[in-house]
Amino acid sequence: MTARYVESSRLPTDWGEFDMHGFEDAETNKEHVVLTMGNVGDGEPVLARVHSECLTGDALFSMRCDCGSQLQAALKAISEEGRGALFYLRQEGRGIGLLNKIKAYKLQDAGADTVEANEQLGFGADMRDYSILRPMLEHLQIKAVRLMTNNPRKVAALEEQGVEVVERIALHTGANPHNEKYLNTKAGKLGHMMEGRG
Numbered sequence: 001m002t003a004r005y006v007e008s009s010r011l012p013t014d015w016g017e018f019d020m021h022g023f024e025d026a027e028t029n030k031e032h033v034v035l036t037m038g039n040v041g042d043g044e045p046v047l048a049r050v051h052s053e054c055l056t057g058d059a060l061f062s063m064r065c066d067c068g069s070q071l072q073a074a075l076k077a078i079s080e081e082g083r084g085a086l087f088y089l090r091q092e093g094r095g096i097g098l099l100n101k102i103k104a105y106k107l108q109d110a111g112a113d114t115v116e117a118n119e120q121l122g123f124g125a126d127m128r129d130y131s132i133l134r135p136m137l138e139h140l141q142i143k144a145v146r147l148m149t150n151n152p153r154k155v156a157a158l159e160e161q162g163v164e165v166v167e168r169i170a171l172h173t174g175a176n177p178h179n180e181k182y183l184n185t186k187a188g189k190l191g192h193m194m195e196g197r198g
């Protein structure tokens with residue numbers, strides 16, 4: 001996988017003004033963005049979030065997951081520090097795509113958990129590929145991060161891309177009665193670190 005840098009612009013948000021950098025992956029035709037604030041290329045560790053697209057949670061206010069709340073918390077944390085980077089990767093549905101995620105939700109409505117639903121559809125539990133990050137990190141000259149995530153696989157994935165993860169910062173937010181099973185499955189089957197969640 002390889003991403004080509006295309007263009008940057010300003011992006012004013014509720015949490016202040018970010019710089020938005022667009023990348024294109026010619027192999028998959030996916031378009032990815034990175035929002036940065038401050039000087040992220042100075043060699044100092046960067047407060048960072050690698051966020052996987054979740055149309056339902058990020059844009060449509062879904063309570064089935066914690067994605068929208070994590071996205072907002074990450075932007076807020078970056079703006080409070082005045083420096084950081086949010087990688088918005090188009091890996092909808094842990095890489096299976098939106099329509100397959102809807103099929104997985106239907107199976108979950110009938111009792112399956114998120115992992116069982118993916119397996120019933122013939123997919124692995126998590127099909128995300130993080131190698132797309134490498135050209136983005138290189139372009140932005142980010143060499144070390146303080147990563148906001150509960151997912152140890154993301155820490156390992158960044159290290160595989162040659163970036164030092166000097167700290168993992170837990171991101172426990174957005175728990176509600178509708179996503180209790182989903183969060184429990186993440187902790188029980190997908191290795192997410194959910195200690196202290198409450």
Ligand SMILES: Nc1nc2c(ncn2[C@@H]2O[C@H](COP(=O)(O)OP(=O)(O)OP(=O)(O)O)[C@@H](O)[C@H]2O)c(=O)[nH]1
Nearest residue numbers: 052053054065091092093094101104114149150151
């Ligand atoms: N296949 C599938 N994907 C889902 C489901 N619910 C959320 N997702 C996707 O999962 C991705 C988010 O991954 P999560 O496992 O919630 O969290 P994470 O990104 O691994 O870890 P954090 O950094 O801690 O947020 C997004 O791409 C969502 O669209 C589901 O039930 N099935």
Ligand SMILES: [Zn+2]
Nearest residue numbers: 054057065067
């Ligand atoms: Zn989500």
